[in-house]
Amino acid sequence: MAKNRGFTAQSIALVAVFAGLIAASTLVPEIALIGGVPITLQTFAIVLTGLVLGPWRALAAVSLYLVLGLAGAPIFANGAAGLAVLTGPTGGYLIGFVAAAVVLGFIAQALAHRGVLARRGVAAGALIAAGLVSIPVVYAFGVPWLAWRTGMPIMPVGCTGLTDPDCVSAVTVGVVPFIPGDIVKVVLAGIVAATIHRAYPGLLGTTRTRAQAASDAPEDEQAAATA
Amino acid sequence: MISLLGLYRPRNTPLHRAPAWFKMLLLLGMSITCLVVSDPVTSIGITLACLLLLASTLPPAKATLRGMGFIVLIAALTTVFQVWRGEYIRALDLAGDLISIAALALAVSCSTSMGEMLDFVTALARPLRWILPPETIGVMVALTLRAIPEAARILVEARVAARARGLDRSVRAILIPSASRTVGFALQLGQALHARGIAESGRGAHVPEPVGAVEGEGSPAARLGEPPVRDATPPDSESGAR
Numbered sequence: 412m413a414k415n416r417g418f419t420a421q422s423i424a425l426v427a428v429f430a431g432l433i434a435a436s437t438l439v440p441e442i443a444l445i446g447g448v449p450i451t452l453q454t455f456a457i458v459l460t461g462l463v464l465g466p467w468r469a470l471a472a473v474s475l476y477l478v479l480g481l482a483g484a485p486i487f488a489n490g491a492a493g494l495a496v497l498t499g500p501t502g503g504y505l506i507g508f509v510a511a512a513v514v515l516g517f518i519a520q521a522l523a524h525r526g527v528l529a530r531r532g533v534a535a536g537a538l539i540a541a542g543l544v545s546i547p548v549v550y551a552f553g554v555p556w557l558a559w560r561t562g563m564p565i566m567p568v569g570c571t572g573l574t575d576p577d578c579v580s581a582v583t584v585g586v587v588p589f590i591p592g593d594i595v596k597v598v599l600a601g602i603v604a605a606t607i608h609r610a611y612p613g614l615l616g617t618t619r620t621r622a623q624a625a626s627d628a629p630e631d632e633q634a635a636a637t638a
Numbered sequence: 639m640i641s642l643l644g645l646y647r648p649r650n651t652p653l654h655r656a657p658a659w660f661k662m663l664l665l666l667g668m669s670i671t672c673l674v675v676s677d678p679v680t681s682i683g684i685t686l687a688c689l690l691l692l693a694s695t696l697p698p699a700k701a702t703l704r705g706m707g708f709i710v711l712i713a714a715l716t717t718v719f720q721v722w723r724g725e726y727i728r729a730l731d732l733a734g735d736l737i738s739i740a741a742l743a744l745a746v747s748c749s750t751s752m753g754e755m756l757d758f759v760t761a762l763a764r765p766l767r768w769i770l771p772p773e774t775i776g777v778m779v780a781l782t783l784r785a786i787p788e789a790a791r792i793l794v795e796a797r798v799a800a801r802a803r804g805l806d807r808s809v810r811a812i813l814i815p816s817a818s819r820t821v822g823f824a825l826q827l828g829q830a831l832h833a834r835g836i837a838e839s840g841r842g843a844h845v846p847e848p849v850g851a852v853e854g855e856g857s858p859a860a861r862l863g864e865p866p867v868r869d870a871t872p873p874d875s876e877s878g879a880r
Binding site: 420423432439455500602 | 645646665669701705708709712715716719720725728729732735736739740743744746747748750751752755756759770774777778779781782783784785786787788789790793794809810813814817818820821822823824825827828829830831832836
């Protein structure tokens with residue numbers, strides 16, 4: 412009856428804590444990789460949210476993070492805050508984060524339903540492969556927005572050399588420099604998500620039927636009482 | 639390190655007194671106007687007007703300069719690029735658009751408190767109330783604000799622990815413990831919410847109180863699953879069960 416109305420307490424807590432995690436990932440100092448290259452954790456946190464929470468809770472968590480940031484909490488990258496981030500030239504990436512989390516959530520849920528996440532050796536690889544989907548999704552929103560707001564062409568056309576103005580485009584400025592870092596973060600997020608699914612089975616998928624049956628029991632009872 | 643103080647400062651300026659929906663509408667309308675109009679003179683006029691509006695809200699100097707500095711840098715790069723390609727008028731128009739929309743957005747952020755803005759968002763989400771009741775949104779926002787320092791603390795602690803083991807360059811040694819502790823924290827929080835019957839308000843609010851009929855068939859396990867709040871409201875249900 413009321414199965415789809417609202418979130419359960421567990422979902423509310425997961426959504427709120429993951430929104431908090433995304434926000435916190437922009438606040439803590441950067442982590443240095445082995446080569447000394449610093450990485451920020453924001454993309455990692457977004458991908459992890461999609462892979463761990465499933466589509467609807469990930470949508471809620473990332474939207475909640477965006478709403479709090481737009482409402483004025485300084486939780487966007489580099490301590491930025493407020494509406495100027497969304498209306499600025501990089502605002503498309505924020506929309507891309509929401510879309511990417513939902514897409515990843517669907518993939519992760521499908522993997523969980525097929526029992527892939529329960530298999531130890533396969534889970535991390537499958538989650539990393541799923542996470543890689545997020546990269547084109549984020550840029551599919553971010554790049555046209557950047558190109559539109561800064562008047563750059565989307566693709567470099569007739570590019571001949573470094574000093575050629577034709578080489579400056581949204582793809583060469585807004586995508587290529589970030590791809591290596593993105594791949595590293597997605598790999599990390601896939602490994603961490605596989606560990607989480609092993610430590611807490613039933614966040615998504617197969618064991619969900621049992622958990623849901625348990626949480627639905629009081630409601631069925633109420634339905635019987637009201638009928 | 640972590641401050642949740644945004645751009646807003648309580649002041650008494652015209653924009654501070656204006657309602658949130660008016661400011662958001664102004665921002666939306668002005669953004670569309672800026673992006674549609676490609677006449678450089680209008681563009682400069684709008685830019686000056688937006689900068690004046692921003693100044694009229696008496697914004698905090700440091701945060702505003704940082705926010706505007708970034709956008710001015712982008713605008714400068716854009717201008718250089720367009721001038722390089724020989725499109726002077728387009729350069730002026732694009733830079734004007736970028737700066738004016740950023741200034742107006744900052745003006746709205748500086749003059750609207752987080753509470754007002756969240757009230758506005760909740761009002762916008764009212765058509766969704768069958769899926770997402772306003773109480774649930776409120777609980778989520780409050781919990782998120784509480785979870786931010788908690789998640790940051792877990793991350794920092796995991797780094798300290800990794801460093802103590804000589805693993806401060808191992809990203810896995812930092813991220814795996816912190817992520818699983820974060821999920822564990824969330825699940826405990828969920829149990830605490832469930833135990834207090836807080837989150838159930840959205841689901842069970844319109845279901846009539848089960849009186850009488852439940853006691854016969856209700857198994858002990860199902861009764862344990864119920865939040866204690868509901869048990870407390872009908873005083874005679876406890877005695878009826880005996």
